[in-house]
Amino acid sequence: MSLLVGNGLTHWFGRELALDGVDLVLDTGEHMAVLGDNGAGKTTLLRILATALRPTAGQLQIAGLDAFREKRRLRHHLGYVAHAPGLYPALSAVENLEFFCDLQEESRTRVGEVLDVVGLTPVAHRRADQLSRGMQQRLAIGRAILHEPRLLVLDEPDASLGEAAADLLTRVMEGKTVILATHDHALANRLCPRTLELRHGRSLGTATRLRVVR
Protein backbone atom coordinates (compact mmCIF):
# COMPACT_ATOMS: atom_id res chain seq x y z
CA MET A 1 0.00 0.00 0.00
CA SER A 2 1.35 3.45 -0.91
CA LEU A 3 2.11 5.75 2.00
CA LEU A 4 3.34 8.64 -0.12
CA VAL A 5 2.22 9.66 -3.60
CA GLY A 6 3.69 12.75 -5.29
CA ASN A 7 2.58 13.89 -8.72
CA GLY A 8 4.30 16.53 -10.86
CA LEU A 9 6.14 18.11 -7.93
CA THR A 10 7.60 21.34 -9.25
CA HIS A 11 9.29 24.21 -7.46
CA TRP A 12 10.64 27.55 -8.63
CA PHE A 13 12.90 29.77 -6.53
CA GLY A 14 12.22 33.09 -8.27
CA ARG A 15 13.24 32.39 -11.89
CA GLU A 16 15.23 29.32 -10.99
CA LEU A 17 13.57 25.97 -11.58
CA ALA A 18 14.68 23.76 -8.68
CA LEU A 19 12.38 20.80 -9.22
CA ASP A 20 10.69 19.89 -12.49
CA GLY A 21 7.61 17.68 -12.33
CA VAL A 22 8.91 14.85 -10.16
CA ASP A 23 6.56 11.87 -9.67
CA LEU A 24 7.13 9.60 -6.73
CA VAL A 25 5.40 6.69 -5.02
CA LEU A 26 6.63 5.20 -1.77
CA ASP A 27 5.04 2.08 -0.27
CA THR A 28 4.60 1.54 3.45
CA GLY A 29 7.82 0.26 4.97
CA GLU A 30 9.84 1.02 1.82
CA HIS A 31 13.25 2.71 1.97
CA MET A 32 14.24 4.91 -0.96
CA ALA A 33 17.43 6.91 -1.52
CA VAL A 34 17.53 10.14 -3.54
CA LEU A 35 20.82 10.59 -5.36
CA GLY A 36 22.20 13.46 -7.40
CA ASP A 37 24.93 16.07 -7.58
CA ASN A 38 24.88 19.37 -5.68
CA GLY A 39 22.01 21.50 -6.97
CA ALA A 40 20.16 18.50 -8.43
CA GLY A 41 17.09 19.30 -6.32
CA LYS A 42 17.44 16.71 -3.56
CA THR A 43 16.95 19.10 -0.66
CA THR A 44 14.06 20.88 -2.39
CA LEU A 45 12.33 17.54 -2.99
CA LEU A 46 12.89 16.40 0.59
CA ARG A 47 11.67 19.71 2.05
CA ILE A 48 8.50 19.34 -0.01
CA LEU A 49 8.02 15.73 1.12
CA ALA A 50 8.53 16.84 4.74
CA THR A 51 5.85 19.55 4.23
CA ALA A 52 8.42 22.23 5.11
CA LEU A 53 8.09 23.77 1.62
CA ARG A 54 4.94 24.12 -0.46
CA PRO A 55 5.64 23.22 -4.12
CA THR A 56 4.85 25.74 -6.84
CA ALA A 57 2.88 23.00 -8.62
CA GLY A 58 1.99 19.34 -8.11
CA GLN A 59 0.15 17.24 -5.58
CA LEU A 60 1.40 15.33 -2.59
CA GLN A 61 -0.56 12.82 -0.55
CA ILE A 62 0.81 11.19 2.57
CA ALA A 63 -1.20 8.47 4.34
CA GLY A 64 -4.16 9.38 2.16
CA LEU A 65 -4.17 13.03 3.32
CA ASP A 66 -3.42 16.14 1.28
CA ALA A 67 0.05 16.97 2.58
CA PHE A 68 -0.44 20.75 2.56
CA ARG A 69 -4.06 21.13 3.58
CA GLU A 70 -3.63 18.81 6.53
CA LYS A 71 0.04 19.24 7.28
CA ARG A 72 -0.38 19.84 11.01
CA ARG A 73 -2.26 16.54 11.36
CA LEU A 74 0.32 14.79 9.23
CA ARG A 75 3.23 15.96 11.31
CA HIS A 76 2.29 13.49 14.02
CA HIS A 77 3.42 10.82 11.53
CA LEU A 78 6.40 12.60 10.01
CA GLY A 79 10.01 12.91 11.16
CA TYR A 80 12.45 15.20 9.34
CA VAL A 81 16.21 15.61 9.58
CA ALA A 82 17.29 18.77 7.76
CA HIS A 83 20.75 19.84 6.60
CA ALA A 84 21.43 21.86 9.76
CA PRO A 85 20.86 20.10 13.10
CA GLY A 86 18.79 23.06 14.38
CA LEU A 87 19.44 22.41 18.07
CA TYR A 88 19.32 24.77 21.04
CA PRO A 89 23.01 25.26 21.88
CA ALA A 90 22.55 26.24 25.53
CA LEU A 91 20.36 23.24 26.32
CA SER A 92 21.69 19.75 27.03
CA ALA A 93 20.92 16.78 24.79
CA VAL A 94 18.23 15.65 27.24
CA GLU A 95 16.70 19.13 27.48
CA ASN A 96 16.62 19.49 23.69
CA LEU A 97 14.69 16.22 23.38
CA GLU A 98 12.42 16.97 26.35
CA PHE A 99 11.45 20.27 24.75
CA PHE A 100 10.44 18.50 21.54
CA CYS A 101 8.55 15.87 23.59
CA ASP A 102 6.44 18.72 24.99
CA LEU A 103 5.82 20.08 21.48
CA GLN A 104 4.91 16.61 20.17
CA GLU A 105 2.80 15.76 23.25
CA GLU A 106 5.02 12.76 23.73
CA SER A 107 5.93 11.31 27.12
CA ARG A 108 9.37 12.41 28.33
CA THR A 109 10.17 8.78 29.10
CA ARG A 110 10.91 8.42 25.36
CA VAL A 111 14.01 10.59 25.75
CA GLY A 112 16.10 7.86 27.42
CA GLU A 113 15.13 5.28 24.80
CA VAL A 114 15.96 7.64 21.92
CA LEU A 115 19.32 8.63 23.42
CA ASP A 116 20.12 4.92 23.61
CA VAL A 117 19.17 4.35 19.96
CA VAL A 118 21.37 7.20 18.72
CA GLY A 119 24.19 6.34 21.14
CA LEU A 120 24.21 9.58 23.11
CA THR A 121 23.44 8.27 26.61
CA PRO A 122 27.00 8.98 27.91
CA VAL A 123 26.71 12.66 26.89
CA ALA A 124 23.02 13.09 27.70
CA HIS A 125 23.61 16.04 30.04
CA ARG A 126 26.22 17.80 27.93
CA ARG A 127 25.14 21.08 26.30
CA ALA A 128 24.45 20.83 22.56
CA ASP A 129 27.15 23.41 21.75
CA GLN A 130 29.69 21.20 23.52
CA LEU A 131 28.87 18.17 21.39
CA SER A 132 30.89 17.30 18.29
CA ARG A 133 29.25 17.86 14.88
CA GLY A 134 28.61 14.13 14.56
CA MET A 135 26.96 13.99 18.00
CA GLN A 136 24.79 16.98 17.09
CA GLN A 137 23.69 15.12 13.97
CA ARG A 138 22.83 12.07 16.12
CA LEU A 139 20.78 14.32 18.38
CA ALA A 140 18.93 15.78 15.38
CA ILE A 141 18.17 12.22 14.20
CA GLY A 142 16.97 11.37 17.72
CA ARG A 143 14.64 14.37 17.68
CA ALA A 144 13.14 13.17 14.38
CA ILE A 145 12.26 9.73 15.81
CA LEU A 146 11.01 10.90 19.24
CA HIS A 147 7.35 10.52 18.29
CA GLU A 148 7.89 7.26 16.36
CA PRO A 149 6.86 8.64 12.97
CA ARG A 150 5.62 6.40 10.15
CA LEU A 151 7.53 8.40 7.53
CA LEU A 152 11.12 9.55 7.98
CA VAL A 153 12.58 12.17 5.63
CA LEU A 154 16.35 12.34 6.02
CA ASP A 155 18.40 14.96 4.21
CA GLU A 156 22.00 13.76 4.14
CA PRO A 157 21.76 12.21 7.61
CA ASP A 158 25.18 10.59 7.15
CA ALA A 159 26.90 14.01 7.15
CA SER A 160 29.51 14.05 9.94
CA LEU A 161 28.54 10.59 11.18
CA GLY A 162 31.57 8.87 9.69
CA GLU A 163 31.81 5.09 9.69
CA ALA A 164 29.02 4.72 12.24
CA ALA A 165 26.45 6.10 9.78
CA ALA A 166 25.27 2.83 8.27
CA ASP A 167 24.74 1.01 11.58
CA LEU A 168 23.01 3.96 13.22
CA LEU A 169 20.74 4.59 10.25
CA THR A 170 19.86 0.89 9.98
CA ARG A 171 18.68 1.00 13.62
CA VAL A 172 16.77 4.24 13.14
CA MET A 173 15.09 3.24 9.87
CA GLU A 174 13.88 -0.15 11.07
CA GLY A 175 10.11 -0.54 10.66
CA LYS A 176 9.63 2.89 9.10
CA THR A 177 9.01 4.22 5.62
CA VAL A 178 12.09 6.25 4.74
CA ILE A 179 13.26 8.57 2.01
CA LEU A 180 16.83 9.75 2.35
CA ALA A 181 19.09 11.97 0.30
CA THR A 182 22.79 11.22 0.18
CA HIS A 183 25.91 11.62 -1.92
CA ASP A 184 27.17 8.27 -0.74
CA HIS A 185 26.09 5.65 -3.34
CA ALA A 186 27.49 2.77 -1.28
CA LEU A 187 25.45 3.82 1.75
CA ALA A 188 22.36 4.30 -0.40
CA ASN A 189 22.78 0.80 -1.82
CA ARG A 190 23.26 -0.70 1.61
CA LEU A 191 20.25 0.98 3.22
CA CYS A 192 17.73 1.38 0.40
CA PRO A 193 16.51 -1.21 -2.11
CA ARG A 194 15.28 1.58 -4.42
CA THR A 195 16.98 4.77 -5.57
CA LEU A 196 15.74 7.88 -7.36
CA GLU A 197 18.27 9.87 -9.36
CA LEU A 198 17.79 13.62 -9.85
CA ARG A 199 19.63 15.86 -12.31
CA HIS A 200 18.90 19.59 -12.71
CA GLY A 201 15.62 19.13 -10.85
CA ARG A 202 14.41 16.32 -13.10
CA SER A 203 13.92 12.72 -12.19
CA LEU A 204 16.06 10.31 -14.22
CA GLY A 205 13.86 7.49 -12.91
CA THR A 206 14.10 4.99 -10.13
CA ALA A 207 16.28 1.90 -9.97
CA THR A 208 15.95 -1.22 -7.86
CA ARG A 209 18.98 -2.80 -6.27
CA LEU A 210 19.88 -6.18 -7.67
CA ARG A 211 20.89 -8.89 -5.28
CA VAL A 212 23.48 -11.38 -6.48
CA VAL A 213 22.60 -14.82 -5.23
CA ARG A 214 25.23 -17.55 -5.46
Add this chain to the structure above:
Amino acid sequence: MNPLRVALAVARKDLRSEWRTREMVPALAQFIILALLIGNFGFQIDARNAPSIAPGILWLALVFAGLVAFGRTFAAEREQASLEAMLMTPASPVAIFAGKALAATLLLVVCEVVLLPALTLFFGTPLSVEVVAAVLLATVGMAALGVLFAAIVARVRARELLLPLLTLPLWIPFIIAGGQAVQSAMGLPGNYQEAIGLLLDFDILFLVLTSLAARFVLDE
Protein backbone atom coordinates in the same frame (compact mmCIF):
# COMPACT_ATOMS: atom_id res chain seq x y z
CA MET B 1 -2.33 19.48 21.35
CA ASN B 2 -2.53 21.47 24.58
CA PRO B 3 -1.61 25.05 23.55
CA LEU B 4 -0.86 26.11 27.13
CA ARG B 5 1.64 23.25 27.56
CA VAL B 6 3.32 24.23 24.28
CA ALA B 7 3.44 27.95 25.17
CA LEU B 8 4.92 27.22 28.60
CA ALA B 9 7.48 24.81 27.11
CA VAL B 10 8.60 27.44 24.58
CA ALA B 11 8.81 30.17 27.24
CA ARG B 12 10.71 27.89 29.64
CA LYS B 13 13.16 26.95 26.88
CA ASP B 14 13.83 30.60 25.98
CA LEU B 15 14.29 31.66 29.60
CA ARG B 16 16.57 28.70 30.32
CA SER B 17 18.70 29.52 27.27
CA GLU B 18 18.97 33.16 28.39
CA TRP B 19 19.84 32.11 31.96
CA ARG B 20 22.66 29.88 30.66
CA THR B 21 24.09 32.30 28.08
CA ARG B 22 23.23 35.63 29.76
CA GLU B 23 23.34 37.16 26.28
CA MET B 24 20.61 39.75 26.58
CA VAL B 25 19.63 40.85 30.08
CA PRO B 26 23.07 42.11 31.26
CA ALA B 27 23.54 44.04 28.00
CA LEU B 28 20.05 45.55 28.21
CA ALA B 29 20.46 46.48 31.88
CA GLN B 30 23.74 48.20 31.02
CA PHE B 31 22.05 50.03 28.13
CA ILE B 32 19.23 51.19 30.43
CA ILE B 33 21.64 52.56 33.04
CA LEU B 34 23.59 54.39 30.33
CA ALA B 35 20.39 55.88 28.86
CA LEU B 36 19.38 57.16 32.31
CA LEU B 37 22.88 58.53 32.91
CA ILE B 38 22.83 60.39 29.58
CA GLY B 39 19.34 61.74 30.40
CA ASN B 40 20.53 62.81 33.83
CA PHE B 41 23.54 64.72 32.51
CA GLY B 42 21.83 65.97 29.33
CA PHE B 43 19.08 67.85 31.16
CA GLN B 44 19.23 70.30 34.02
CA ILE B 45 17.28 68.18 36.46
CA ASP B 46 15.81 69.64 39.63
CA ALA B 47 12.93 68.74 41.91
CA ARG B 48 10.47 70.85 39.84
CA ASN B 49 11.12 69.54 36.34
CA ALA B 50 12.08 65.92 37.17
CA PRO B 51 8.47 64.56 36.95
CA SER B 52 8.06 65.99 33.43
CA ILE B 53 11.46 64.82 32.11
CA ALA B 54 11.79 61.41 33.82
CA PRO B 55 8.78 59.77 32.08
CA GLY B 56 10.23 60.69 28.66
CA ILE B 57 13.59 59.14 29.54
CA LEU B 58 11.79 56.08 30.98
CA TRP B 59 9.84 55.42 27.76
CA LEU B 60 12.84 56.08 25.52
CA ALA B 61 14.94 53.55 27.45
CA LEU B 62 12.07 51.06 27.47
CA VAL B 63 11.35 51.38 23.75
CA PHE B 64 14.94 50.83 22.68
CA ALA B 65 15.52 48.01 25.18
CA GLY B 66 12.29 46.41 23.91
CA LEU B 67 13.40 46.63 20.28
CA VAL B 68 16.61 44.78 21.09
CA ALA B 69 14.89 42.19 23.32
CA PHE B 70 12.06 41.39 20.91
CA GLY B 71 14.31 41.48 17.85
CA ARG B 72 16.42 38.64 19.27
CA THR B 73 13.46 36.32 19.93
CA PHE B 74 13.21 35.00 16.38
CA ALA B 75 16.60 36.10 15.02
CA ALA B 76 18.36 33.62 17.34
CA GLU B 77 16.02 30.80 16.24
CA ARG B 78 16.74 31.58 12.58
CA GLU B 79 20.50 31.73 13.11
CA GLN B 80 20.62 28.31 14.77
CA ALA B 81 18.06 26.88 12.27
CA SER B 82 15.87 25.72 15.14
CA LEU B 83 12.71 27.60 14.13
CA GLU B 84 11.96 25.17 11.31
CA ALA B 85 12.41 22.19 13.64
CA MET B 86 9.94 23.76 16.07
CA LEU B 87 7.43 24.59 13.33
CA MET B 88 7.71 21.06 11.90
CA THR B 89 5.98 19.70 15.00
CA PRO B 90 2.17 19.48 15.25
CA ALA B 91 2.25 22.31 17.85
CA SER B 92 0.05 25.30 17.05
CA PRO B 93 1.96 28.32 15.70
CA VAL B 94 -0.19 30.55 17.92
CA ALA B 95 0.95 28.62 21.02
CA ILE B 96 4.59 28.89 19.88
CA PHE B 97 4.12 32.64 19.35
CA ALA B 98 2.50 33.00 22.79
CA GLY B 99 5.44 31.20 24.42
CA LYS B 100 7.99 33.41 22.65
CA ALA B 101 6.01 36.55 23.60
CA LEU B 102 5.74 35.41 27.23
CA ALA B 103 9.50 34.83 27.50
CA ALA B 104 10.30 38.18 25.83
CA THR B 105 7.87 39.97 28.18
CA LEU B 106 9.48 38.38 31.25
CA LEU B 107 12.97 39.33 30.05
CA LEU B 108 11.86 42.94 29.58
CA VAL B 109 10.25 42.89 33.03
CA VAL B 110 13.62 41.83 34.46
CA CYS B 111 15.13 44.90 32.74
CA GLU B 112 12.37 47.04 34.23
CA VAL B 113 13.37 45.80 37.68
CA VAL B 114 16.65 47.62 37.01
CA LEU B 115 15.09 50.56 35.17
CA LEU B 116 12.47 51.73 37.67
CA PRO B 117 14.63 51.93 40.82
CA ALA B 118 17.44 53.48 38.73
CA LEU B 119 15.00 56.14 37.51
CA THR B 120 14.16 57.00 41.11
CA LEU B 121 17.86 57.09 41.95
CA PHE B 122 18.86 59.37 39.04
CA PHE B 123 15.79 61.65 38.88
CA GLY B 124 14.39 61.51 42.42
CA THR B 125 10.92 60.65 41.12
CA PRO B 126 8.64 58.44 43.25
CA LEU B 127 8.57 54.71 42.57
CA SER B 128 4.94 53.88 43.19
CA VAL B 129 2.63 50.96 42.46
CA GLU B 130 0.88 53.19 39.90
CA VAL B 131 4.10 53.71 37.92
CA VAL B 132 4.91 49.97 38.01
CA ALA B 133 1.36 49.05 36.90
CA ALA B 134 1.49 51.48 33.93
CA VAL B 135 4.88 50.17 32.78
CA LEU B 136 3.83 46.51 33.12
CA LEU B 137 0.58 47.05 31.20
CA ALA B 138 2.41 48.80 28.38
CA THR B 139 5.03 46.00 28.30
CA VAL B 140 2.39 43.33 27.59
CA GLY B 141 1.00 45.01 24.44
CA MET B 142 4.40 46.18 23.25
CA ALA B 143 5.75 42.62 23.61
CA ALA B 144 2.88 41.12 21.59
CA LEU B 145 3.48 43.57 18.73
CA GLY B 146 7.27 43.47 18.98
CA VAL B 147 7.47 39.67 18.87
CA LEU B 148 5.03 39.46 15.94
CA PHE B 149 7.09 41.91 13.87
CA ALA B 150 10.28 40.16 14.97
CA ALA B 151 8.83 36.94 13.50
CA ILE B 152 8.00 38.73 10.24
CA VAL B 153 11.38 40.43 9.79
CA ALA B 154 13.39 37.39 10.88
CA ARG B 155 13.05 36.14 7.28
CA VAL B 156 14.71 39.19 5.72
CA ARG B 157 18.29 40.41 5.72
CA ALA B 158 17.76 44.02 6.87
CA ARG B 159 15.79 42.95 9.95
CA GLU B 160 17.60 45.31 12.36
CA LEU B 161 16.45 48.22 10.19
CA LEU B 162 12.95 46.97 9.48
CA LEU B 163 11.94 46.04 13.02
CA PRO B 164 11.93 49.62 14.42
CA LEU B 165 10.30 50.96 11.23
CA LEU B 166 7.39 48.54 11.56
CA THR B 167 7.09 48.40 15.33
CA LEU B 168 7.55 51.99 16.53
CA PRO B 169 4.43 53.47 14.82
CA LEU B 170 2.26 50.79 16.45
CA TRP B 171 3.87 51.33 19.86
CA ILE B 172 2.86 55.02 19.85
CA PRO B 173 -0.54 54.38 21.54
CA PHE B 174 1.25 52.59 24.39
CA ILE B 175 3.80 55.37 24.74
CA ILE B 176 1.09 58.07 24.80
CA ALA B 177 -1.19 56.29 27.28
CA GLY B 178 1.73 54.93 29.34
CA GLY B 179 3.39 58.38 29.36
CA GLN B 180 0.20 60.01 30.63
CA ALA B 181 -0.25 57.36 33.32
CA VAL B 182 3.34 57.68 34.56
CA GLN B 183 3.23 61.50 34.50
CA SER B 184 0.03 61.63 36.55
CA ALA B 185 1.42 58.99 38.94
CA MET B 186 4.42 61.30 39.42
CA GLY B 187 2.19 64.22 40.38
CA LEU B 188 1.66 66.03 37.06
CA PRO B 189 -1.88 66.89 35.91
CA GLY B 190 -3.65 64.06 34.07
CA ASN B 191 -6.21 61.32 34.55
CA TYR B 192 -4.41 58.17 35.71
CA GLN B 193 -7.50 55.93 35.63
CA GLU B 194 -8.33 56.95 32.06
CA ALA B 195 -4.75 56.29 30.86
CA ILE B 196 -4.67 52.86 32.56
CA GLY B 197 -8.05 52.02 31.01
CA LEU B 198 -6.66 52.92 27.59
CA LEU B 199 -3.58 50.75 28.17
CA LEU B 200 -5.82 47.81 29.08
CA ASP B 201 -7.93 48.35 25.93
CA PHE B 202 -4.81 48.48 23.74
CA ASP B 203 -3.45 45.33 25.42
CA ILE B 204 -6.62 43.36 24.70
CA LEU B 205 -6.90 44.68 21.14
CA PHE B 206 -3.30 43.91 20.19
CA LEU B 207 -3.17 40.57 22.00
CA VAL B 208 -6.17 39.40 19.95
CA LEU B 209 -4.86 40.84 16.66
CA THR B 210 -1.34 39.48 17.05
CA SER B 211 -2.65 36.00 18.01
CA LEU B 212 -4.75 35.95 14.85
CA ALA B 213 -1.86 37.17 12.69
CA ALA B 214 0.73 34.82 14.28
CA ARG B 215 -0.82 31.78 12.62
CA PHE B 216 -0.20 33.21 9.15
CA VAL B 217 3.22 34.63 9.97
CA LEU B 218 4.59 31.38 11.41
CA ASP B 219 2.73 28.84 9.33
CA GLU B 220 4.90 28.82 6.19
